[in-house]
Amino acid sequence: MPRRGTRKRRLGRRLRRSGRWLLPLVAGVVVGVAGLGLAQRVARGRLPVLPGPPDPLRTPPRAYAWTEPPPPAFPIPPYARFLKGVSIVLDPGHVGQRDPGGTWKRGPTGLREAEVNLRVARLLREFLEAAGARVVLTRDRDENLNRPDDEDLRQRAAVANEQHADLLLSIHHNADDNPQPNYTTLFYHAAADASAAGLCAARYLLTGLDDALRLDKQIECAVLSDRLLHKNGLAVLREAQVPAVLSEASFHSNPEEEARLRDPVYNRREAYGLFLGLARWAQAGLPRIALAQSGAARAGQDVVVNLDDGLSSRGGWGADQAQISAAAVVVRLDGKPAHYTFDAGKRQVHVSLPKTLHESRHELFVDFENIFGQHVLHPALGVEVGKP
Ligand SMILES: [Zn+2]
Structure with a gap:
C-alpha cells in the first residue's frame, strides 16, 4: 500500500505535467476572447484604428497614381546572369554637331541628341559588362568623322555584322516641331516576319523603359516598323544582318524632357531600363x-x-x-x-x-x-x- 506522501508527490507531478499544455491553452483562450472583444469594439467604432501597413486589397485609388520615378537605385537582378557571353553592339546615334552653334538635333535649350545618346550608351555598357555581356560601341567619341551620313550608318551596321552580334541596339532620342510630344518608341526593320528576333528584343526593351522612365504617355503601339519613317526603313537597321532595334526613349524636343536628359542620373535610369529589358530578353532564351x-x-x-x-x-x-x-x-x-x-x-x-x-x-x-x-x-x- 503506497504511503500518503508518495501519493501527494505523484499528484504534484501529474499537475506539473498537465500544466505544460494547460497553461498556454488557458492563456490562449483568454487572449482570444479579449481580442474578439477588442475587434468588436473597433468594429463598433468605439476605439480609434491605429495606422498600420497598407492593406494591398484595400489600396485607395490615389496610391495607384503614376508618380515620379522612385529614388535612384540600380541593382543588377539575378536574372541578368543570362546575359553572360551575349554579344551586343550599342550604336549611340549621330555624332558631334553638323552645324556648330546651330539647331541640328538639339533640344530647345541646345542639348545635343548625339551627346545624350553617347552618355546612355556608355552607362548601358557599364551595366551589361557587369552582367558579363560582350559589348562593342559603334562610336565612343563625340566628334565629326567627316563621313557622309549613309556611309556612316552603313559603317555602324557593319560593326554589328562583323561581330556577328546577337543584337544591334541603336540608341536615339526623338524630336518633333511640336514641343508637347514625349513618349517611347522602338523601331524594327521592315516587316514583322523579316525582323522576328529583333522584334522580340524590342518588346522587352519597351517594358524596361516603361518601368525606368515612367513617362506620362505611352502611345497605342510603341513597337513600330521603320517603314513608318522612310519607304525603305532606317539605314542602320536595313544594313544589319543581325537582330537590330532602334530605341527612341523620349523626346529631347520636349522642354521638360530635355531638362531631365541633362541629368546624368536620368541618363542612368534610361540605361538601366534598357539593361533590364535586355536582361529579361536574355532570360527568355536566345535560340x-x-x-x-x-x-x-x-x-x-x-x-x-x-x-x-x-x-x-x-x-x-x-x-x-x-x-x-x-x-x-x-x-x-x-x-x-x-x-x-x-x-x-x-x-x-x-x-x-x-x-x-x-x-x-x-x-x-x-x-x-x-x-x-x-x-x-x-x-x-x-x-x-x-x-x-
Ligand atoms: Zn536620332
Whole structure:
C-alpha cells in the first residue's frame, strides 16, 4: 500500500505535467476572447484604428497614381546572369554637331541628341559588362568623322555584322516641331516576319523603359516598323544582318524632357531600363541553330540542323521537355519553303535537299519560337552542296 506522501508527490507531478499544455491553452483562450472583444469594439467604432501597413486589397485609388520615378537605385537582378557571353553592339546615334552653334538635333535649350545618346550608351555598357555581356560601341567619341551620313550608318551596321552580334541596339532620342510630344518608341526593320528576333528584343526593351522612365504617355503601339519613317526603313537597321532595334526613349524636343536628359542620373535610369529589358530578353532564351554535320552536303539527301532553344542547354528542371513550338518552325532553302521533318525530342530538323540541287553554296533558313516566343538570332546558314 503506497504511503500518503508518495501519493501527494505523484499528484504534484501529474499537475506539473498537465500544466505544460494547460497553461498556454488557458492563456490562449483568454487572449482570444479579449481580442474578439477588442475587434468588436473597433468594429463598433468605439476605439480609434491605429495606422498600420497598407492593406494591398484595400489600396485607395490615389496610391495607384503614376508618380515620379522612385529614388535612384540600380541593382543588377539575378536574372541578368543570362546575359553572360551575349554579344551586343550599342550604336549611340549621330555624332558631334553638323552645324556648330546651330539647331541640328538639339533640344530647345541646345542639348545635343548625339551627346545624350553617347552618355546612355556608355552607362548601358557599364551595366551589361557587369552582367558579363560582350559589348562593342559603334562610336565612343563625340566628334565629326567627316563621313557622309549613309556611309556612316552603313559603317555602324557593319560593326554589328562583323561581330556577328546577337543584337544591334541603336540608341536615339526623338524630336518633333511640336514641343508637347514625349513618349517611347522602338523601331524594327521592315516587316514583322523579316525582323522576328529583333522584334522580340524590342518588346522587352519597351517594358524596361516603361518601368525606368515612367513617362506620362505611352502611345497605342510603341513597337513600330521603320517603314513608318522612310519607304525603305532606317539605314542602320536595313544594313544589319543581325537582330537590330532602334530605341527612341523620349523626346529631347520636349522642354521638360530635355531638362531631365541633362541629368546624368536620368541618363542612368534610361540605361538601366534598357539593361533590364535586355536582361529579361536574355532570360527568355536566345535560340540558335547549327548544322549537325561538317563538310559538304549531297543533293537528294538530308541536312540535319540542331536547334538550340536557348533554355534546355541551361539544364535544370524541365530541361528535357520540348521547349520549341512545333507550329512555329519555318524552313526555307534559297528563300523557298523546304521539305523537312522536325524531331522535337532530339531538337533537330532534317531538311531534304532536292535531287536537282546544283553544286554550290545554298542558303538554309531555319527559324522557330521557343516557349517564350523568342526567335532564332541567326537563322541563315550556308550549306555547301558537293558532288553526289
Ligand atoms: Zn536620332
